Amino acid sequence: MSARQPTFESLQLVPGQPLQLELDGHKRDRDRSTLVGYRPSSTILVTTPTLKGRPVPVRLETGVNVRLFANRLNGVCAFRSQVIFIATLPFAHLHLAMPKQLYIGEIRKAVRARVKLPAAIWFGEERVNVELMDLSVDGGRIRTDFPGFDTGQEIEVGLRLTLGRIEKVVRLNALIRSIIANPEDKQSTLGLQWVNVATNDSIALQAFVLEKLNEHPY
Numbered sequence: 001m002s003a004r005q006p007t008f009e010s011l012q013l014v015p016g017q018p019l020q021l022e023l024d025g026h027k028r029d030r031d032r033s034t035l036v037g038y039r040p041s042s043t044i045l046v047t048t049p050t051l052k053g054r055p056v057p058v059r060l061e062t063g064v065n066v067r068l069f070a071n072r073l074n075g076v077c078a079f080r081s082q083v084i085f086i087a088t089l090p091f092a093h094l095h096l097a098m099p100k101q102l103y104i105g106e107i108r109k110a111v112r113a114r115v116k117l118p119a120a121i122w123f124g125e126e127r128v129n130v131e132l133m134d135l136s137v138d139g140g141r142i143r144t145d146f147p148g149f150d151t152g153q154e155i156e157v158g159l160r161l162t163l164g165r166i167e168k169v170v171r172l173n174a175l176i177r178s179i180i181a182n183p184e185d186k187q188s189t190l191g192l193q194w195v196n197v198a199t200n201d202s203i204a205l206q207a208f209v210l211e212k213l214n215e216h217p218y
Helices: 199-215
Strands: 018-023 031-039 043-047 063-070 075-087 093-097 103-106 113-123 126-135 139-144 154-163 166-182 187-195
Touching: 043 075, 113 139, 113 199, 126 199, 154 187, 154 199, 166 199
Parallel strands: none
Antiparallel strands: 018 031, 018 063, 031 043, 043 093, 063 075, 075 093, 075 103, 113 126, 113 154, 126 139, 139 187, 154 166, 166 187
């Protein structure tokens, strides 16, 4: 017997839920939006995406792909819909047709959140400032202009995570698993694997990754 397929209503989303819209015919790949509300089996109300502070132009019957992070399912949700009504008052918002099918992707440890965070790494007596490009509970990628790294090398990574109103500084032991050099800008991208992560740091990483995926689902 097959499991019952989730519906939009079963996600139990609340107003303010971050969304990403891919509007057919628009140049930008993804536009940010917010759930205003919905009427079961009828329509979904979302804020109209903006560009330079103004609502982007949208036509009726424009097709749209919607992505969001569904906390209840601990996964990224996507569905296809269509603009069925356009409103400007009391603010610019769109009415979308209720989707016929949802596509759910479970969040695994390997799933990485795109980030742009300053970080520091230590190896021996050296300290180097780097930029963290993506992050998961298993590892991450950093960008650096320091040339003296080797695969298999052990380093320590320090970074500051913002979780709501809380900031937590974590220091993680890591192994360098890959190095990709870019001769044009003399930068290298290091692929890292975390080693022996403390329980509190692992919980903080998981919360931070899920929060970033909520804001910017893949």
